[in-house]
Amino acid sequence: MCMVRKQITFIFAFMSKQAITSYPKDRINILFLENISEKAVQQFKNNGYTNVKKLSGALSEEELIREIKDVHLLGIRSKSHISAKVLAAAHKLQAIGCFCIGVNQVDLKAATEAGVVVFNAPYSNTRSVAELVIGASIILIRRIIDKNNAAHQGIWNKEAKGSYELRGKTLGIIGYGNIGSQVSVLAESLGMKVLFYDTETKLPLGNASSAKNLKELVSLSDIVSLHVPETTQTKNLINKTLLKSFKQGSILLNYARGEVVDLKALAGALQDGQLSGAGIDVYPWEPEKNGDKFESPLQGLSNVLLTPHIGGSTEEAQQNIGEDVSVKLFQYLERGITNGSHTVPAIGLPPVENAHRILHIHHNVPGVLSAINTALSKNNINIVGQYLKTNDAIGYVVLDVDKKLSKQAVELLKEVKATIKVRMLY
Numbered sequence: 001m002c003m004v005r006k007q008i009t010f011i012f013a014f015m016s017k018q019a020i021t022s023y024p025k026d027r028i029n030i031l032f033l034e035n036i037s038e039k040a041v042q043q044f045k046n047n048g049y050t051n052v053k054k055l056s057g058a059l060s061e062e063e064l065i066r067e068i069k070d071v072h073l074l075g076i077r078s079k080s081h082i083s084a085k086v087l088a089a090a091h092k093l094q095a096i097g098c099f100c101i102g103v104n105q106v107d108l109k110a111a112t113e114a115g116v117v118v119f120n121a122p123y124s125n126t127r128s129v130a131e132l133v134i135g136a137s138i139i140l141i142r143r144i145i146d147k148n149n150a151a152h153q154g155i156w157n158k159e160a161k162g163s164y165e166l167r168g169k170t171l172g173i174i175g176y177g178n179i180g181s182q183v184s185v186l187a188e189s190l191g192m193k194v195l196f197y198d199t200e201t202k203l204p205l206g207n208a209s210s211a212k213n214l215k216e217l218v219s220l221s222d223i224v225s226l227h228v229p230e231t232t233q234t235k236n237l238i239n240k241t242l243l244k245s246f247k248q249g250s251i252l253l254n255y256a257r258g259e260v261v262d263l264k265a266l267a268g269a270l271q272d273g274q275l276s277g278a279g280i281d282v283y284p285w286e287p288e289k290n291g292d293k294f295e296s297p298l299q300g301l302s303n304v305l306l307t308p309h310i311g312g313s314t315e316e317a318q319q320n321i322g323e324d325v326s327v328k329l330f331q332y333l334e335r336g337i338t339n340g341s342h343t344v345p346a347i348g349l350p351p352v353e354n355a356h357r358i359l360h361i362h363h364n365v366p367g368v369l370s371a372i373n374t375a376l377s378k379n380n381i382n383i384v385g386q387y388l389k390t391n392d393a394i395g396y397v398v399l400d401v402d403k404k405l406s407k408q409a410v411e412l413l414k415e416v417k418a419t420i421k422v423r424m425l426y
Contacts, residue, residue, distance in 0.1 A: 026050050028333070029070050029092070034058050034077035036099050037322030043330065057289055065089040073329055075099055076106075078309075079288060084110035094423070095332050097325040101125060101312065102257075103342050104230055112343040112393045115361035115421035119328040119340050123178055124320035125312030129255050130182040134190070136279035136305055137166060137223050140251050143277070145303050162276070167191035172221025174214065174237075175256065176202040180227035184208045195221060199233075215245045223251045230257035240265040249276040255311040258282040267297040270304065277303035281311045336398050336425050345389035345396045355384040356406035357425040360397040363418040364390045372397060375412045381405045394420065 025048040032041060032054045044052050058079035059067060068074065068090045075097045076082065082096060087110045096106060098120040111118050139145060142163045150157040171187045173180045173196040184194045184205055194208035197217045204210065211217035214237075218224055224246065228234045238252065238261040246252070252275055254261050263284070269275045280298060286309060287294050298304050312321075331337040336359045339348045344361060351357075362368045369388055376383060376399075385400035401409045406424065413422045 028072045029053070030073045030075070031055075031067065031071045032075035033080050034099075036075050036077065037318045039319050040075060040097075040099065040322035040326040043323070043326040047330070061086060068093065073097065073333065075325070075329075078102065078105055080105060082106040082111070087111055087114050087116060090114070090116070095119065095329055097329045099321050099325050102229070106342075108342055109393075112391075113420070115344065115394065117332055117338055117344045118342045119325055119332075120342070121321040121324040124324045125314070125317035126178050126182055128314040128317040129179050129311040130186055132281070132307075132311055133179075133183050133225050133253055133255055133279075134186050136253055136255075137171070137187075137225075137251070139305060140253075140277040140279055140303060141166060141169070141223065143303055145277075145305055169193070169222040170195055170220055172196070172211070172217040172224040173208075173227060174198075174217065174224065175227035175229075176204075176208075176210075177227060179255075180225070181205050183225060183227070214242060218242065218246045218250070221247060221250060223253065225253040226256040226260055228256050228260060230259050235259045236262045238262060238266065240268070243269040243274060246274060248274065251275065251277040251279070253279040255279075255281045258284045258286065263297050267301060270298070270301050277305075279305040279307075281307045282309055334426070338396065344394065345391050347387050347389050347396060347398060349385075349387055349398060351426075352385050352400040354403065355400040356403050356409075358399045358401060358406065358410055358413060359421075359423045359425055360399065360413050360416070360419065361421040362395050362397070362416070363420060364393055364395045365418050368395060368416065368418050369397065371416045372399070372413060375416060376401070376409055379405070379408060379412060381409050381412075 028049055028051060030044055030049060030052045032052065035056045036054065041052050041054055061081065061083055064086045068086060070092055071090060072092050072094050074093060077100045082105065084107050087107065093116050095117040096111065098106065098118065100120060101122055103118055103120045106118055108118060147157050168191060170193045173184055173194065176196040176198040180196065184196065187194050188206045188208070195211050195217055196208055197211045197214055228237065240262065243265055246269070252266065266278060270278060278298065283296060296306060298306060328340050335351060336357060337348050338344045339346045360372065382402045383399060384402065387398040389396055410422055410424050413419065
């Protein structure tokens with residue numbers, strides 16, 4: 001067992017011995033959608049959480065509203081959209097685990113206002129995506145797709161024309177984050193020159209160098225690989241205008257987000273020879289489930305590799321994601337730890353013996369902490385430990401209080417002005 005697996009196993013074993021939730025484990029309802037790794041299901045079942053329901057597909061908004069009413073923990077991937085309406089119906093929901101890299105499928109503003117913690121796994125499939133980018137680069141620069149299609153049609157097409165090595169070529173990386181930087185390292189190991197562009201200042205790895213702007217990067221790169229999030233600034237980042245600046249005969253790879261590339265403009269650039277190939281894994285619109293009809297303006301074009309959003313879809317990545325998000329959910333459920341949260345402020349803290357722990361989530365307005373302390377002190381409730389962290393919208397207070405008076409403390413805290421949610425942890 002590798003060191004990471006040993007550490008995860010230790011965390012679960014340690015927490016199951018040290019922390020016992022005040023709410024009976026067999027009454028905590030957990031819902032996992034989109035065929036989340038069985039490893040995640042077993043992590044909870046092995047620690048006494050018996051009400052774990054797993055569904056293979058995503059649910060519509062209406063289905064989610066019906067299903068989520070009594071759910072305490074929700075696990076999703078990229079196809080389930082957790083809207084404000086869904087969150088309004090989730091009266092018992094404590095946390096959402098996004099078993100993927102992104103969290104854009106969750107209305108984070110609504111989740112924050114509801115005091116629902118949202119976790120994801122931003123690093124767990126980094127290697128899987130990076131390897132596929134390198135693999136696609138080799139396939140496209142060697143024009144393997146065309147030769148493969150010809151062979152399947154019974155045509156022998158053995159020639160070197162238009163087929164090149166990666167060694168000595170320039171890879172332009174747009175977005176030098178976790179995946180982009182790892183692609184950079186792999187590309188250099190194959191003898192490529194790496195040029196990158198990022199809106200933030202990033203320390204280059206190896207011999208990579210930064211471009212002044214996007215136009216410079218695409219004009220100098222033989223292969224351009226995208227690794228940016230989906231935002232208003234990145235929508236149609238690769239458009240008809242920028243495509244004209246691409247190096248003649250270059251290749252474009254998008255294993256990031258579907259809205260980043262104008263696919264019609266890309267199709268035009270491929271047809272007129274500005275680009276010699278493309279590898280696309282993500283699309284502005286994607287089918288809901290396997291077997292559904294899929295359409296793209298890139299279908300039927302020469303030297304174009306189309307894959308169904310499988311950049312992070314390896315057995316290793318799914319297991320890593322399952323373990324990563326499960327640990328975060330488990331730590332919040334049993335210890336109140338919110339490290340990695342996108343909504344509730346991050347707090348990491350050790351368990352305290354001979355005390356009961358209470359979690360208090362509130363709107364971030366002046367005077368709440370003072371009101372909490374006043375309410376408890378007036379009733380002679382001793383605070384053993386107290387932790388507070390805020391963001392622009394909400395505050396998160398963790399209180400360790402005298403065991404004998406903890407139930408009274410919970411009721412008092414519910415009455416504090418601006419309270420969103422109060423929970424007795426253990």
